[in-house]
Amino acid sequence: AQRVTQPEKLLSVFKGAPVELKCNYSYSGSPELFWYVQYSRQRLQLLLRHISRESIKGFTADLNKGETSFHLKKPFAQEEDSAMYYCALKSMGGGFKTIFGAGTRLFVKA
Amino acid sequence: GAVVSQHPSWVICKSGTSVKIECRSLDFQATTMFWYRQFPKQSLMLMATSNEGSKATYEQGVEKDKFLINHASLTLSTLTVTSAHPEDSSFYICSARVRLSSETQYFGPGTRLLVL
Numbered sequence: 001a002q003r004v005t006q007p008e009k010l011l012s013v014f015k016g017a018p019v020e021l022k023c024n025y026s027y028s029g030s031p032e033l034f035w036y037v038q039y040s041r042q043r044l045q046l047l048l049r050h051i052s053r054e055s056i057k058g059f060t061a062d063l064n065k066g067e068t069s070f071h072l073k074k075p076f077a078q079e080e081d082s083a084m085y086y087c088a089l090k091s092m093g094g095g096f097k098t099i100f101g102a103g104t105r106l107f108v109k110a
Numbered sequence: 111g112a113v114v115s116q117h118p119s120w121v122i123c124k125s126g127t128s129v130k131i132e133c134r135s136l137d138f139q140a141t142t143m144f145w146y147r148q149f150p151k152q153s154l155m156l157m158a159t160s161n162e163g164s165k166a167t168y169e170q171g172v173e174k175d176k177f178l179i180n181h182a183s184l185t186l187s188t189l190t191v192t193s194a195h196p197e198d199s200s201f202y203i204c205s206a207r208v209r210l211s212s213e214t215q216y217f218g219p220g221t222r223l224l225v226l
Contacts, residue, residue: 086153097159
């Protein structure tokens, strides 16, 4: 079964501290994984995708097929990073639908 | 960047009535649109995938006769909640994608439905 698991509902860190939002997936194929972010009172938007291997707003995420993980990391958290983060997996069958994890709310304290 | 709009942004209706929610891609043509439902403090749950000119594909557990989806053009998809009941109260979000295998989905701002 296809599943995306984000074990932490809430993650609170101090400004300047490293942050890691965990994501594990279950998928019987080559996954395409994404991180979406939703800032307060704003719509959901794409943060980054694994195949691009890019760094957006200082965030990076590496796909670890052995551990079936796609954790989101940033070395120095900023207050403006406070938001809801969703890990998502794109299924290559059935219309290429996207399955979302439950989300992790990141709160960066001053 | 691509913009997706939804109308209305919120709606209150009486139990038993039907409500139509529109999703429009404003500056691009969307071959595929998705409809999600989000309960308070929960993740997005995919309801259905809508391809222009064809019938929508509904996820398991979603009643297609209750949630009617029409994708008549490349810029408009509609979700009609028929005979709405209080348990249908939720936040409905659409997203649009340009190509079948495109990675990027553009999300609408969502529509909050409250059924009294």
